[in-house]
Amino acid sequence: MEFPEDFFKKECRCGFEVPEMMKRAWAAQMEVLEVVGKVCEKHHLQYYADWGTLLGAIRHKGFIPWDDDIDICLRRKDYNELIRVLPKGLPHGFVVAGMYAASERLQNAAYVPQLRVIADETLWDFNSYMRRFHGFPYQRVGIDIFPMDRMPEDLETAKLQKEVIRQGIAILREWDRLQESGQLQGYLKGYGELCNVEIPQRDDLKNWMWRLIDALCSLYQDDDTEFITNWNVWMAKPRLYRVKNEWFDEMRYVPFEHVRIPVPGNYDEVLKAQFGDYMTPSQVKGGHDYPFYAEMEKELVKQIRAVGFMGSVEEFCEKVSTGELQV
Structure with a gap:
């Protein structure tokens, strides 16, 4: 260029x-x-x-x-x-x-x-x-x-989805500290229960968690909903961020x-x-x-x-x- x-x-x-x-x-x-x-x-x-x-x-x-x-x-x-x-x-x-x-x-x-x-x-x-x-x-x-x-039509459901995503990212951001303090397994168990998934024991667990969060972001991808969002933008701002797909x-x-x-x-x-x-x-x-x-x-x-x-x-x-x- x-x-x-x-x-x-x-x-x-x-x-x-x-x-x-x-x-x-x-x-x-x-x-x-x-x-x-x-x-x-x-x-x-x-x-x-x-x-x-x-x-x-x-x-x-x-x-x-x-x-x-x-x-x-x-x-x-x-x-x-x-x-x-x-x-x-x-x-x-x-x-x-x-x-x-x-x-x-x-x-x-x-x-x-x-x-x-x-x-x-x-x-x-x-x-x-x-x-x-x-x-x-x-x-x-x-x-x-x-x-x-895609976002769910119901705003309260969307806010709940956002909070679940936010909690998963927070665990990943604090991973080393939680591991050193012996709290990591407890947080992972609780997060698995929140998401209704079993958190596996694997060498690449951190990357698996990132992919889980990406899957949570795309829960409604097959639904013909009116609004879409960039979850990262919404989590970074106090105001609601949703835009029309069209x-x-x-x-x-x-x-x-x-x-x-x-x-x-x-x-x-x-x-x-x-x-x-x-x-x-x-x-x-x-x-x-x-x-x-x-x-x-x-x-x-x-x-x-x-x-x-x-x-x-x-x-x-x-x-x-x-x-x-x-x-």
Whole structure:
């Protein structure tokens, strides 16, 4: 993917300074999005910008200045098909991470209830990685892919489903602490009773639990219900998040930085359901530390000093990405 010459310069957008490294992160993720988009298009799967990426596309015609990741979504039927075709459909260097990954290493690379596609660091040498991803030096650059699931018509039933999903994720988030305190088996037994399933004893139990939660999210996928939701969005927000299934019947392409990406046909109603008055900017970061690479940057400084490079991180990334410096 080609970028305008001035794209990677530090820039002030909406009163927020976007550093050069964040521009590299944006470009790297857009590369992954392009790869995933080609797989979706080949298999006629409808995918859409979601959450902050959707908001950025409509309000900013690109990234929200203070956002640092890319989110897309598919309706459950297409999402499940994407899980099936991705392993063979992705080009060399890109892999599925999370609960549907092929190895424990990659399952643990995305300890989240959604699908991720990442650049697997074991399949790249550093110089090639830097050239492909525009001088972004941090491993496992990727995007999040969420399912949009049918909801029960009865709102109280939907809230109960949400709470069961939330409790399962909470156990997984606290797994190590519960295990160390001797409480894990009790929590798992109780959760199995809540879900009316037997929790098995198996080596990959954590991944089995993630798949159980994904199954709970899709309980109503065969029902012709009016509303769908991204359970992750609803759990992250105090307000009810449900949108009409028909709002996603059409894909519409809109400007995003220097390319175009797909959004739901009725994106206005989707964004109002997510954010309310979505055209008024509010500098609220995502549900993780910003920038996501902050801790890795400290380690990179140590590494580039160890190889004798005394310039800045930005200078190092520029020289390696252009081939001027080989490491």
